[in-house]
Amino acid sequence: MYFESRAQAGQLLAAQVVDKYRYENCAVVALTEGGVLVGEQIAAQLHCVLMMLVTENIDVPGENLSFGAVSQRGNFTYNSEFSTGEIQEYTSEFHGYLDDQKREAYSRINRLIGDGGTINDMMLKDRIVFLVSDALADGAALSVAFDFLKPIRIERLVVATPIATVSVVDQLHVTADELHVLDVKENYLGVNHYYSDNTVPTRKEAIKKISQIILNWR
Template sequence: MAGQRVFADREDGGRRLAEELNRRTWVDPLVLGLARGGVPVAAVVARRLGAELDVAVARKIGAPGRREFGVGAVTPDGPVIYDETILRGLKLTEARMAPAAERERAEARRRLERYRDGRPAPVLADRDVILVDDGLATGVTATAALRDVRTGNPRTVVLAAPVGAPGATAGLLHEADDVVCVAEPPDFRAVGQWYADFRQTSDKDVLDVLRHLGERQD
């Protein structure tokens, strides 16, 4: 697998992931796409499973001066999650990161409100919830999202992605009832390296996917 792309784009990743997930029996399944990049993948999965689709939002908390280097993550309403090993390595404290965490929480709330577009939050209780992302790297953002989903008392929570780092997927088994990845390449460095087309997903893309599937379900 080294040196080659595994998926053409997120839709292709969704088709491959749906094949894996469709082998199971689900109870009143709900598919949550982790915005933004997980939503196009989740839409394909939801169509294949005949499941309801909705959106989940978690925001990475970046290190000072290195916003792309995540030290933690936060959802609109859940607790802040930090990677304690990274915090110690960078000599950071939760108190120092608190302003950045609140900025990201505010952005998460803004995005969720926009994506829901007036729709009520889905019922999670007693359902099999499948949280879908386009890939798993460190796992800190997925951890925040999974813990938030747990508060809704679902029957089970499964985290699913087309590709993931082996260490991240193993670690997330402490948070999810199961983790499903199509590919876990040993030479994983970044999610984007495993897609031929990994263009950024915009807010408009997310809204278009959710509205289109909503029309089909109606």
């Protein structure tokens, strides 16, 4: 399945949830800047807040693999798709490098959060939380989000994304209360492959969209 844009994909997802959640106490949390474009459409239909969980991925050196990610709380969460043995092996081999990358990532996040912030724990408490991305290729971003939400009492966790891999969907059937995926991919070719328009906001532009979501309620 292919989409004109992330906004168009977000409209399709919004159509799936609006009847059920339009008058509920909801909050949309985007996991990426591209996810803000998807989540913006859902939040506009549900008349709810839009936020973004800012994270920084830490990759395994020399490999196109996410070892985990640092959240804006400073917590580091391992990619759930790694086994305990693999985590121990990479940690042992790249210990100094990974520690440096974590510190640098947290510093970058702090500089961004200082510009206005992107998420408010109290605005999530006792709400139905929608985690939204423009694509979920692996469990890395979700692992960070689940870790971030652990200390917050929420009513229900809904995950919505236009595209997800088979492994992610299998994980979400266990970890989410509800799942909305427009297309499940066995052979994932990268997020941009599935959108004709790959214009994605910068983080500052994404924050501006978050602050203006109320103006776009429909």
